[in-house]
Amino acid sequence: MTTTNLFPRFYKMKNVIQDYAWGSKTAMGSLFGLKNPEGKPQAEIWMGAHQNGCSQVIVDDRPMPLSAFIESNKAALLGEKEGSQFDGLPYLFKVLAADKALSIQVHPSKEQAQVGYAFEEAMGIPQSDSHRNYKDPNHKPELIYALTRYQAMNGFRDYDEIVRLFNAIGIDEISGLVDLLAANQNPTGLQRFFETMLSLDGEVKQAVVSQLLQHADAHQHDPLFSLIHELAEQYPGDIGLFSPLMLNTLTLEQGEAMYLHACTPHAYIKGTGLEIMANSDNVLRAGLTPKHMDIKELVACTCFRPTKADDLKLTPKHFEGVDNYPIPVPDFKFTVYHNPPSRLLNVNSAEILLAVDAPLTLTHPDGETMTVEKGQSIFIAASSKHYLAESAGTFARAYN
Numbered sequence: 001m002t003t004t005n006l007f008p009r010f011y012k013m014k015n016v017i018q019d020y021a022w023g024s025k026t027a028m029g030s031l032f033g034l035k036n037p038e039g040k041p042q043a044e045i046w047m048g049a050h051q052n053g054c055s056q057v058i059v060d061d062r063p064m065p066l067s068a069f070i071e072s073n074k075a076a077l078l079g080e081k082e083g084s085q086f087d088g089l090p091y092l093f094k095v096l097a098a099d100k101a102l103s104i105q106v107h108p109s110k111e112q113a114q115v116g117y118a119f120e121e122a123m124g125i126p127q128s129d130s131h132r133n134y135k136d137p138n139h140k141p142e143l144i145y146a147l148t149r150y151q152a153m154n155g156f157r158d159y160d161e162i163v164r165l166f167n168a169i170g171i172d173e174i175s176g177l178v179d180l181l182a183a184n185q186n187p188t189g190l191q192r193f194f195e196t197m198l199s200l201d202g203e204v205k206q207a208v209v210s211q212l213l214q215h216a217d218a219h220q221h222d223p224l225f226s227l228i229h230e231l232a233e234q235y236p237g238d239i240g241l242f243s244p245l246m247l248n249t250l251t252l253e254q255g256e257a258m259y260l261h262a263c264t265p266h267a268y269i270k271g272t273g274l275e276i277m278a279n280s281d282n283v284l285r286a287g288l289t290p291k292h293m294d295i296k297e298l299v300a301c302t303c304f305r306p307t308k309a310d311d312l313k314l315t316p317k318h319f320e321g322v323d324n325y326p327i328p329v330p331d332f333k334f335t336v337y338h339n340p341p342s343r344l345l346n347v348n349s350a351e352i353l354l355a356v357d358a359p360l361t362l363t364h365p366d367g368e369t370m371t372v373e374k375g376q377s378i379f380i381a382a383s384s385k386h387y388l389a390e391s392a393g394t395f396a397r398a399y400n
Helices: 027-032 066-072 074-078 080-085 110-122 159-169 172-183 187-199 202-218 223-234 239-246 295-300
Strands: 010-014 016-018 044-047 056-059 062-065 091-098 142-146 150-156 247-252 257-260 266-278 317-319 322-325 333-338 343-346 351-355 360-363 369-372 377-380 386-391 394-399
Touching (some): 066 074, 091 351, 142 150, 150 257, 159 187, 159 239, 202 223, 239 247, 247 257, 247 266, 351 360, 360 377, 369 377
Antiparallel strands (some): 010 377, 056 062, 142 257, 150 266, 322 333, 333 394, 351 377, 351 394, 360 369, 360 386
16 A cells, blocks of 8 residues: 555544443443443443554455554554654544443553563563553553543642541541641652552451441532442442542533543543543552552552642633644644534544534545444544535544
8 A cells, every 4th residue: 555545535433342340331322322232331432543442444345453554554544743753543532431430540651651561571471461550651641521421530639638538537547647648748748648548458448448438428418428428339348439538529511621641640430421542551550449459550650749620621722613622742632523514624643533423424625525423433544634524513533
């Protein structure tokens, strides 16, 4: 395949649906009409070229992994800049539908991921090993855009607020630890507090969790403790039940978005949204999970600085029905188009478009056209240069 004869420009995608246990069994059907005859949780639709869930595209009437297709002609499919800067498609685009809370997690920086991945590869740890931390050598900054009301946690609360919330419960077994944080309100003090809390085990862990739940049950009129009560039904006895006292809690309304930096603890609690991230699947867990937690590695990859709650939501640049979200990393860009008229879009990189709530039609100046229904996506080659997009509803655009 060569750049000069690359055709077509548009490729309908067949995407992997991940059936993680926390996923919703009904959200994908309600939003997109996806069938679920086996009644499995449909947690995430992956649109991209990651090895753990690579999309397929139809090339010469045959299905082909998107990763292999891109490798066949990087210059034409990724574009000159994207192809030289990244090994492959630099982002992973998802629909995420959470019926239960995901684990509290931290994603490493790019340098941390490169070092960690190389170490685990040298140690010969299989990718399938449940104790493996690094699935690839990449960072995973991400954005979540709410398709429904969306609950989440993101970033540490202010030191004073953490101390106040723990003191309000008054658990004797950790009172000394709380006093230590009160006297050391700095990243080192927060690191010590966070690491020690996660390391509690045995009878002490059972005792502190039990007292937390007693307090939560008695204060269910308070949204924070109502949330802890709800999480306890999903993850009984988990030390991560203390996380809402340490992390900011927030709710995104439909159409709102939030950016999550690398090295920042966070968790999605409930709702359906569009998620775009650097092309990575690296997760270090910090509670609300039956899976392995490598506390030492987690702490090494965590930034222990509070985040102001008012700064969590991401304000887009809005113009004539277009919401363009500012992204502080080069791996991806994200724009949402609402009820647009026929709109000419210029192409500088590989793109993925998702029809959110209505059919989407693309037309190239050479006459090529493609229509997809809501919930379906299209891969667009960088060499397309430009195209017309038409929809009576909303569509989302992932690009670089």
